[in-house]
Amino acid sequence: MLYPIFFEPDFKERVWGGTLLKDKLNKSIPFEHTGESWEVACHDNGDSVVRNGELKGKTLKEVLDNYSKELVGYKISSDDKFPLLIKFIDAKDKLSVQVHPEDEYAMKYENGELGKSEAWYILDAQPGAKLIAGLKDNVSKEDFTKALEEGNLEQVLNEVEVEAGDVINIPAGFVHAIEDGILLAEIQQNSDTTYRVYDWNRVGLDGNMRELHVEKSLDVIDFEGKHSKDVVTGLGIKDDESEIIYYVANKYFSLEKIGLKGKLKERTNNKFYIYMCISGSGKVVYNNIEYDFRVGDSFMIPASLGDYELEGDASLVKTYLPDIEKDVVSRLENAGYSREEIKSRVRIN
Structure with a gap:
């Protein structure tokens, strides 16, 4: 019954949004300030709709209700x-x-909501574009609070210059912000919980100051410097003409990039996989049926499918729920990388 599933995007209007989802990803955006395209979502604030095949028009939640084990590999x-x-x-x-x-x-303070760890793959960035990634070294809670109260918060924030192809890991507790002139793909836990600690003194689309969550932010910020603030370099493995680059693997998700050239044989092994096409075009071949994709498309390979094939000339961001040792570490070791190289160049946590 199940097959490679493509979804209609759910667009979100944001005061900081623009038109790059149309200009770079061929999407028919509904707002002048379109900030987000929820590509694969099953949340109270957004539920993806299937755009192809027998399930066309069904929401992801409806598919899960009827086919959860076949779709994700376990019963929800x-x-x-x-x-x-x-x-x-x-x-x-x-x-x-x-x-x-x-x-x-x-769970305790947001009515049973999940926490939120995430990672970003930069698709496009204006020259000199920057992100805020963590705090500067040795910034204490007291330092942070004082800087916030005095209007000097930028002095304690760590900025990182980025360009297309960079990856940033954003664990829960890690202070961050996307600055202007950046288009990115985001992989995250299924949560819409965000604590704004500072919003540049601007108003929202409704003309009012946007809500801040300073107290909760101070509760959850990592002031111990546990997390790396650097761009993730990743490690690659060649598969014929294609290359798979491993960037992030944690208990919530993986982030990998496939540089697809020609044909790449894949297998689900009772896991579901999600792909985002970030350049080029190609097709998924399953059960002798071809499913075309192009830049801006996102699709899901259900866990029950078994063997499938990717074919084309494209770059894809790939995510799934990894067995870190089996799916990432062992594969990289078998490709000749040492544990030290893996630890330094892949964010495994």
């Missing part, structure tokens, strides 16, 4: 949530300085 009960939320983000203007909670805090 009424209390469980689909684990991932996949987006494209266009930051014409800078986003708020923000932080996300871990699961335990979110």
